[in-house]
Amino acid sequence: MGRTTGAILTGAPHLVAVLPAVVTTLVAWDRLPAEMASRFAADGTVVDTMPRAAMLVAAILLGVVMSAVFAAIGGRSPAAPVSSVDTMRFFGLVSWATAGILGTVLLSAVLANVDAPDAAAAELPMSRLLVALGVAAVAGAVGYLVTPRSPVAPPQPAAEAIAVAPGELVSWSGRVESRASLALGAVLVVAGLAAAWPAGPLVGALLVAVGLAVLLLGSSALVTVDRRGLVVSLGVLGWPRLRIPADDIASVTTGVVSPAQFGGWGYRIVPGGSGVVLRRGPALIVTRRSGRRFTVTVDDARTAAGLLVGLGHRVS
Amino acid sequence: MLFRVDPARPVPLADQIAACVRRGIADGTVRPGERLPPARELASSLDVSIHTVLAGYQHLRDEGMIELRRGRGATVREGLRADRAAVLDLVHDLVAAARRIDLDDEELVELVRHAASGP
Numbered sequence: 001m002g003r004t005t006g007a008i009l010t011g012a013p014h015l016v017a018v019l020p021a022v023v024t025t026l027v028a029w030d031r032l033p034a035e036m037a038s039r040f041a042a043d044g045t046v047v048d049t050m051p052r053a054a055m056l057v058a059a060i061l062l063g064v065v066m067s068a069v070f071a072a073i074g075g076r077s078p079a080a081p082v083s084s085v086d087t088m089r090f091f092g093l094v095s096w097a098t099a100g101i102l103g104t105v106l107l108s109a110v111l112a113n114v115d116a117p118d119a120a121a122a123e124l125p126m127s128r129l130l131v132a133l134g135v136a137a138v139a140g141a142v143g144y145l146v147t148p149r150s151p152v153a154p155p156q157p158a159a160e161a162i163a164v165a166p167g168e169l170v171s172w173s174g175r176v177e178s179r180a181s182l183a184l185g186a187v188l189v190v191a192g193l194a195a196a197w198p199a200g201p202l203v204g205a206l207l208v209a210v211g212l213a214v215l216l217l218g219s220s221a222l223v224t225v226d227r228r229g230l231v232v233s234l235g236v237l238g239w240p241r242l243r244i245p246a247d248d249i250a251s252v253t254t255g256v257v258s259p260a261q262f263g264g265w266g267y268r269i270v271p272g273g274s275g276v277v278l279r280r281g282p283a284l285i286v287t288r289r290s291g292r293r294f295t296v297t298v299d300d301a302r303t304a305a306g307l308l309v310g311l312g313h314r315v316s
Numbered sequence: 317m318l319f320r321v322d323p324a325r326p327v328p329l330a331d332q333i334a335a336c337v338r339r340g341i342a343d344g345t346v347r348p349g350e351r352l353p354p355a356r357e358l359a360s361s362l363d364v365s366i367h368t369v370l371a372g373y374q375h376l377r378d379e380g381m382i383e384l385r386r387g388r389g390a391t392v393r394e395g396l397r398a399d400r401a402a403v404l405d406l407v408h409d410l411v412a413a414a415r416r417i418d419l420d421d422e423e424l425v426e427l428v429r430h431a432a433s434g435p
Binding site for chain 1: 317318319320321322323324345350351353354357358361362363364
């Protein structure tokens with residue numbers, strides 16, 4: 001599957017999803033109140049209203065923005081498999097299911113307004129949410145089926161074992177840093193301090209706390225390979241730590257991975273695998289005895305992989 | 317970076333640890349400004365005493381290869397040239413070779429001085 005096909009398959013559903021609401025709004029323009037009900041409470045009564053034209057623009061914008069975001073993630077280039085599950089097809093499922101919810105909710109909201117004398121008379125029963133979930137389930141299944149298997153990068157030459165002599169003590173370590181996380185953390189801390197005055201100390205403290213967490217946990221990682229296996233210590237404090245014991249490692253490989261495969265940066269869990277992904281680029285990919293994969297992006301991953309393989313030979 | 321040491325070799329472990337860093341800098345895998353693994357981490361990773369690692373790091377500091385700072389840990393000195401590390405590596409090899417044939421330290425220094433003053 002090419003990048004373009006992938007982008008269309010994951011991006012287009014959102015554009016299509018807003019169409020029924022947009023078309024209905026245009027066709028039934030004269031039958032809609034000038035101020036349309038735009039938000040509904042759990043009991044179906046109206047909470048908020050919006051001018052007709054704004055509602056139309058909002059629906060189109062939602063479709064375009066969601067479509068662009070999903071297309072950007074979906075249209076990625078071939079990369080090393082990071083999970084026993086095809087994360088790309090799973091992403092197709094998520095994309096189509098959200099499009100299903102988006103389309104049904106928008107259309108229901110517009111239909112609720114048709115022929116209503118004013119916004120307050122509109123009503124949207126909670127049961128429509130169940131309909132939306134049903135549509136999402138069907139659309140998700142279709143999305144999974146129409147997404148072809150992931151493009152797989154040509155397999156890297158197998159990690160060449162670094163011979164480890166009996167009695168020899170070995171340790172490999174590499175540090176990986178994320179400028180994106182550093183910048184994000186700094187921005188959050190500054191925003192928190194700035195927001196404390198207008199938005200209240202609670203919001204400010206929350207932003208600062210999240211920013212500090214990103215700075216301390218997500219900005220760097222120390223990757224260590226030794227007789228015990230693989231250890232990834234997160235952040236400047238080197239804690240928490242993720243450990244994969246040597247006897248739980250079934251096979252080791254390296255490859256180029258991208259945060260898109262994990263849906264973002266940081267410590268990520270995806271179906272069939274997990275990883276510490278702080279940047280795009282070379283990564284050490286370990287398959288555990290359970291078949292689950294663990295990925296960590298780090299420079300010189302080939303040496304790390306070679307040492308893990310070499311240590312495995314010495315043990316057996 | 318890769319550390320590999322062998323207690324069975326006659327060279328003290330601290331010297332072997334220092335040699336790993338020196339070679340890493342010489343072949344470019346360790347760059348100026350890079351942080352070495354914290355001594356405590358490296359000690360438990362290699363299964364040696366923390367004093368051994370610290371002794372190795374102190375050798376490197378005395379040679380002007382790294383800086384040791386409280387809180388910051390060990391970092392390779394900014395502006396350090398890879399070929400300087402390569403030359404230091406050769407010096408250590410030379411000393412080791414001389415010791416293997418029981419050459420007197422004074423005599424070795426004299427030989428080096430003589431070679432350096434030559435054409």
